[in-house]
Amino acid sequence: MPFPSVTLVAGDIGTGKTTFCNQFLCEGARSGERGMFFAIFGGPTEWTHKFTSTYEFVRPDYFEERIRYVDLGEAVEDASVAGDVLRPMENALDGFKPRRVAIDNSIVLEDVLKDDYRRFLLKLSALLKSKGVAALITGEACKDTPYPSRAAHVADGVILLHNTEVNLVRRRSLEIVKMSGTSHLSGKHAVDISTRGLTVYPGL
Numbered sequence: 001m002p003f004p005s006v007t008l009v010a011g012d013i014g015t016g017k018t019t020f021c022n023q024f025l026c027e028g029a030r031s032g033e034r035g036m037f038f039a040i041f042g043g044p045t046e047w048t049h050k051f052t053s054t055y056e057f058v059r060p061d062y063f064e065e066r067i068r069y070v071d072l073g074e075a076v077e078d079a080s081v082a083g084d085v086l087r088p089m090e091n092a093l094d095g096f097k098p099r100r101v102a103i104d105n106s107i108v109l110e111d112v113l114k115d116d117y118r119r120f121l122l123k124l125s126a127l128l129k130s131k132g133v134a135a136l137i138t139g140e141a142c143k144d145t146p147y148p149s150r151a152a153h154v155a156d157g158v159i160l161l162h163n164t165e166v167n168l169v170r171r172r173s174l175e176i177v178k179m180s181g182t183s184h185l186s187g188k189h190a191v192d193i194s195t196r197g198l199t200v201y202p203g204l
């Protein structure tokens with residue numbers, strides 16, 4: 001993923017969005033890059049749960065030093081305009097100066113910010129770019145589109161995660177819908193989620 005960039009990771013519940021984010025930040029931490037995880041809702045429990053989990057790529061010593069968790073739950077709860085969420089985000093970014101950022105899960109903000117959501121996305125994208133980070137934003141697929149289209153508009157890349165039933169068997173796959181500025185394998189690729197996180201099998 002290029003710096004700076006904003007990539008939307010979209011998919012239904014349980015397709016591996018949060019795992020993808022954790023893996024992305026841990027991958028950076030492994031090579032010394034700082035990472036910041038913004039939880040829009042769901043609170044620290046989900047994150048803590050992830051990190052006491054059995055994922056092999058998670059190392060407890062990444063915490064605080066290399067990967068910082070920011071719970072935006074309270075800010076989101078009281079938010080009425082874009083700035084109410086963007087201000088604490090900018091403060092956290094300036095304080096820690098991460099190289100990689102994950103924002104999980106943006107879909108709640110759509111309900112909270114209503115008319116200001118589009119402006120939030122535009123300003124968020126500009127903020128992330130100005131800090132020079134590679135960022136992931138997760139979002140759940142909507143009824144009519146396979147991904148949240150408003151978030152897709154501000155993203156340089158869109159990755160879709162699927163978990164579909166084929167002949168009574170659940171099959172996971174990953175699809176790169178767009179990725180500006182890089183060459184990539186198009187089409188769907190088989191995915192497996194294990195203690196190693198997401199493993200992609202290109203071409204399958």
Ligand SMILES: Nc1ncnc2c1ncn2[C@@H]1O[C@H](COP(=O)(O)OP(=O)(O)O)[C@@H](O)[C@H]1O
Pocket residue numbers: 011012013014015016017018019020053054055193194195196
């Ligand atoms: N510690 C773990 N080891 C192996 N697989 C896990 C672990 N935690 C979660 N998973 C698998 O990853 C899948 C995706 O979970 P998650 O990343 O939370 O999805 P999403 O954020 O899209 O809702 C889960 O359905 C589960 O099968």
Ligand SMILES: [Mg+2]
Pocket residue numbers: 017018019104105
């Ligand atoms: Mg999740």
